[in-house]
Amino acid sequence: MNRTMCLSLALAGTLVALPLHAASPQDLIADYATEAARTQQGFVASAERGKAFFLRNWNVADKMPNCAACHTERPAAQGTHVITAKSIRPLAPSANPDRFADAAKAEKWFRRNCTEVVGRECSAAEKADLVRFLVVAGGAS
Amino acid sequence: MKRTTFRSSLACLMLCGAATAFADGSRMPPHPDKTWLEECGTCHVAYPPALLTADTWRRLMAGLDRHFGSNAALDAPTAARITTFLERNASTRGERNAAASLRITDTRWFTRKHDELSPTVWHDPKVKSPANCAACHRNAESGRYDEHDIALPNVRR
Numbered sequence: 001m002n003r004t005m006c007l008s009l010a011l012a013g014t015l016v017a018l019p020l021h022a023a024s025p026q027d028l029i030a031d032y033a034t035e036a037a038r039t040q041q042g043f044v045a046s047a048e049r050g051k052a053f054f055l056r057n058w059n060v061a062d063k064m065p066n067c068a069a070c071h072t073e074r075p076a077a078q079g080t081h082v083i084t085a086k087s088i089r090p091l092a093p094s095a096n097p098d099r100f101a102d103a104a105k106a107e108k109w110f111r112r113n114c115t116e117v118v119g120r121e122c123s124a125a126e127k128a129d130l131v132r133f134l135v136v137a138g139g140a141s
Numbered sequence: 142m143k144r145t146t147f148r149s150s151l152a153c154l155m156l157c158g159a160a161t162a163f164a165d166g167s168r169m170p171p172h173p174d175k176t177w178l179e180e181c182g183t184c185h186v187a188y189p190p191a192l193l194t195a196d197t198w199r200r201l202m203a204g205l206d207r208h209f210g211s212n213a214a215l216d217a218p219t220a221a222r223i224t225t226f227l228e229r230n231a232s233t234r235g236e237r238n239a240a241a242s243l244r245i246t247d248t249r250w251f252t253r254k255h256d257e258l259s260p261t262v263w264h265d266p267k268v269k270s271p272a273n274c275a276a277c278h279r280n281a282e283s284g285r286y287d288e289h290d291i292a293l294p295n296v297r298r
Contacts, residue, residue, distance in 0.1 A: 083210070084185040085269040085276065115212055 025093045025100040025135050032128035043125060050133025053126055060119035067117060075137045092138025100131055168192070169284030170230040177223045180215060186274050186281045188245055190230035197239040198227040209244075246271040267294040 023031075029045050037043040055073065057065045063082045064070060070088055071079040076095040079088035090096040100106050114122040122130075168189035181187050190198065202224045206214040215223070236249040245251055255271075263271045274281035280290045 081184055083270065083272075085273040086183075086185050112212065 023101060023103040023106070025131055028100050028103060028106060029128050029131050029135070031103070032124045032131065035124035036128055040125060043128070045128040045132040047129070047133040047136040050129035050131070051137070053130055054133060058118050061116055064117050067113070069117075075134045090138070092134050094135070094138030099134070106131075167284040168286055170226075174223070174226040176219060177226050180219065180223060182282075184211070184213070185272055188274075189284050190227045191232045192237060192245050192250075193227075193231060193248070194233065194235070194238045195228040195231035197237075197243060198231055199224060201243045202227065204243075262293075265294070 033043055033045050054067045054071075054075070059065050069082050071091050075092040076090050078090055080086070081088055089098070091099055093099045093101075110122055110127055114120065168191055170190060173187070178187050193201075201208075202220055205220065206212050234250065236253070239245060239248050251271075262268060268276040274286070277291050277293050278286045279292050280286075
């Protein structure tokens with residue numbers, strides 16, 4: 001393989017790799033909704049269901065019964081880690097543009113936090129609803 | 142707490158001259174690993190690797206799925222990368238070995254450094270936990286724990 005070809009392939013690889021991680025909250029909602037629709041025909045993300053999910057008491061972890069325990073009930077506000085007291089930047093993308101701007105990062109935190117607070121991994125439908133709620137609650141849609 | 146002792150130590154430090162007293166500077170390694178900062182500095186402040194020995198870090202990294210009551214498991218390549226970084230920048234001082242608990246706050250070094258504080262300070266709502274370095278060490282995020290960077294919050298004593 002010649003050098004130019006190698007370089008072109010490397011460049012193409014970069015271009016292809018980028019969209020796998022870079023995302024917008026809307027992209028994530030769309031992707032999770034598509035996944036959810038495979039098992040729930042006609043699924044549409046709902047901010048109302050997302051809010052109920054966000055505020056629901058799962059009572060799995062002692063100090064973190066629900067999402068709001070650390071993130072507060074207002075997603076555009078700064079939260080505080082309930083154990084370490086470290087401040088947590090707002091979850092609403094309108095207040096913190098880094099939120100839901102990276103699909104892999106969003107997945108990592110869903111996996112960690114759902115396992116810990118909900119006691120299991122969250123479904124695609126729950127994730128779509130939650131991100132929808134966080135976008136709406138933050139004042140941007 | 143022994144406020145007077147604390148104040149006189151502060152005064153002494155100031156009189157002794159900034160250059161000698163504050164020579165410590167940042168406890169952060171010169172080239173902090175980005176993955177370490179991201180993975181170990183989100184839920185809590187990224188505790189400088191030099192606060193524990195390599196042996197303690199290895200034992201801690203081997204049990205991330207039971208990380209002080211939380212599941213902080215990482216994928217294997219990420220965990221290996223962070224472990225290498227921690228080992229490379231760890232302390233070789235025995236008093237920074239955390240024994241069974243793996244807590245920095247249980248090292249002899251930590252106890253010695255904080256012995257003038259009343260135990261009630263740790264449970265004050267503004268502090269919450271000894272893990273919350275930034276409650277008093279205002280520049281903990283950037284690894285600066287020098288005496289002149291300390292601001293005790295107005296806590297109940």
